[in-house]
Amino acid sequence: MIMNTLPIIENNIWQPEFECMRRDDLEALQLQRLKKAVQRASALPFYQEKLPAEKLTADSIRSLDDLRRLPMTTKADLRDNYPLGFMGVTRNEIARYQGTSGTTGKPTWVAYTQQDVVNWSNLCARFLVAGGLKREHTVQLSFGFGLFTGGFGLHFGIEQVGAAIIPISSGNSERQLMCMLDLQPEILICTPSYALKLMDTLGQGDIDRSKLNLKHAFFGGEPWTENMRTRIEEGMGIRCWNNYGLAEIQGPGVSGECAYRNGMHFQEDQFIFEVVDPQTLEPLPDGERGEIVITPLVREGFPLLRYRTRDIGFIYNDGECPCGRTSRRMSRILGRTDDMLIIRGVNVFPSQIETALLKIDSLAPHYMIEVSRPEAMDEVTVHIEMRPEMFSDSMIEMQNIRREISGAIAQVTGLHIKVNLVSPNTLERFEGKARRVIDHRKLVD
Ligand SMILES: [Zn+2]
Structure with a gap:
């Protein structure tokens, strides 16, 4: 870059x-603070269990590389130790x-x-x-x-x-x-x-x-x-x-x-x-x-x-x-890591699909990705709104736009997916975080 x-x-x-x-100076400050952070964490039963006590002291942290010896913490760990x-x-x-x-x-x-x-x-x-x-x-x-x-x-x-x-x-x-x-x-x-x-x-x-x-x-x-x-x-x-x-x-x-x-x-x-x-x-x-x-x-x-x-x-x-x-x-x-979709064995992030969609002028920035597995194969459909001025009654024109979109997505993800163009203002709008993926496969599992 x-x-x-x-x-x-x-x-x-x-x-x-x-x-x-x-x-x-910054790294010296980080080291000093990391020692303190380890000291604080070592008071928690969760971390005491993860590492023998003698390793979990401020003194055992001598350089920033020692960070790698410390245990990781996951969202599931927080859940398992609910509430506090x-x-x-x-x-x-x-x-x-x-x-x-x-x-x-x-x-x-x-x-x-x-x-x-x-x-x-x-x-x-x-x-x-x-x-x-x-x-x-x-x-x-x-x-x-x-x-x-x-x-x-x-x-x-x-x-x-x-x-x-x-x-x-x-x-x-x-x-x-x-x-x-x-x-x-x-x-x-x-x-x-x-x-x-x-x-x-x-x-x-x-x-x-x-x-x-x-x-x-x-x-x-x-x-x-x-x-x-x-x-x-x-x-x-x-x-x-x-x-x-x-x-x-x-x-x-x-x-x-x-x-x-x-x-x-x-x-x-x-x-x-x-x-x-x-x-x-x-x-x-x-x-x-x-x-x-x-x-x-x-x-x-x-x-x-x-x-x-x-x-x-x-x-x-x-x-x-x-x-x-x-x-x-x-x-x-x-x-x-948890909204990564695995489609026919390929890792796909919704943001990759979004990047492809927003490069195309005729589209509005509102879309929904739907994943299903009707038989043995994963199927992906992207529903996307057209910009009002680009919406056309011509079947051929709409077909061309669909082809352009599916080509752009294939270029980024390597996958061929279905494209469903919808009228302006028909997809759900969000006041907080957007939910842009519906994965029907999870409902069956
Ligand atoms: Zn800057």
Whole structure:
């Protein structure tokens, strides 16, 4: 990848004393903090069981390479120790509980001390400022407030910076647009799929885009693609910034883009990042895609070692970023180990299909992937909306578009799949995370 040489916006840095540390100072700080993190974790029965006690002391960590000797932690481990088997302090010291929705019906509870909340706010402030947030701005925060870490996490980050917050939460697109018109926020925060929905509503309603003051949006909460960014930036006339985080580790603020927008800077003074092969769990060199594994270094309420995120990405290996931050940068999330589809033996990520679809002009960015196994063979159908102006009564024209799409998907995935073109505005829209895959095979298993 060729490094951008010009920043897209002003290059502002919230905590340069940490974000721009010399690499050797940063690694010395990581080592010191890793010892402390191991000490905290060693108080938990889960980690005591995983390793003999004599190996789980701060003294046994002599270099950052010793991290590899530590056990990994999975989502299933958190579930098995429900509700709070990983809590690192007594209940009296907890200042906040957040949670993630689980497929089993019970959330994963995550606990924060007062200090964890302060750190979290600063980490959110780091990526918000890096992406253009200023004290004088107003932010429309359209993430759900509640157990989901997006709402309150960002709220406190914006407060740190001193900007104004409209905590409007998610839902009700007309009301969201009315708010944008009446209160003139410069910044929008939501999931990328919700931004698409707002873009649709804006296109259909009678609000004039030029009357809005919106300049930037920060998207998180689900994987999205570079083509999706282009669509939203062109459709809404704003700049969209990517950031990454997950509740088990903290929430948003784990990494985010800077003014050069060439990957997301890891907050390496507070986390250690690894990319591993999801099957063998062996570490992969920078540049290779694999599962992201994170060790939080300063978390008190919920100290985890080597947490397997199930998110697939890679670390850039093109040297330091011109913004002045010394931390390494991660790619956008390319998929999840658990939403990877295995179709006729081939690994396919929904994001690959999305990348292919969004390159074709006649399509709207709304699609649904349906997988079934009618007989012995897997069958995939992609349902995708046409843009209204491209919809045609001509069978031949529609046939050509279908052929173009299936060719584009075959090029990325190597698979031939069925394409079903549908009328504009017929597929479901999402206010939170999008559900774009229906896998009927799982229902039979
Ligand atoms: Zn940078």
